[in-house]
Amino acid sequence: MNSYTKQQLALRNGQDKPEIWIAYKGMIYDVSNSRLWKNGKHYEHWAGQDLTEELTDAPHTEKVFEKFDIVGHLKE
Numbered sequence: 001m002n003s004y005t006k007q008q009l010a011l012r013n014g015q016d017k018p019e020i021w022i023a024y025k026g027m028i029y030d031v032s033n034s035r036l037w038k039n040g041k042h043y044e045h046w047a048g049q050d051l052t053e054e055l056t057d058a059p060h061t062e063k064v065f066e067k068f069d070i071v072g073h074l075k076e
Helices: 006-011 035-040 053-057 062-067
Strands: 021-024 027-030 069-074
Touching: none
Parallel strands: none
Antiparallel strands: 021 027, 027 069
8 A cells, every 4th residue: 555745635625636545544535526625625624634633523433444445554
């Protein structure tokens, strides 16, 4: 499985590159096909970031990530 830096993840924000990726607990998910992530934004959250800390404010659990493909690991 590929590994990506935070800088590489940041480019997958739906604007700099067409991919829309987010990280959660060290895994990077492709949310490009989600209607809720149009243009790289989901409510007050932006793609291309590690959203691990922000999940506590979400109205859903981490199970939401099960429907998205994992594209790699986030390098520390």
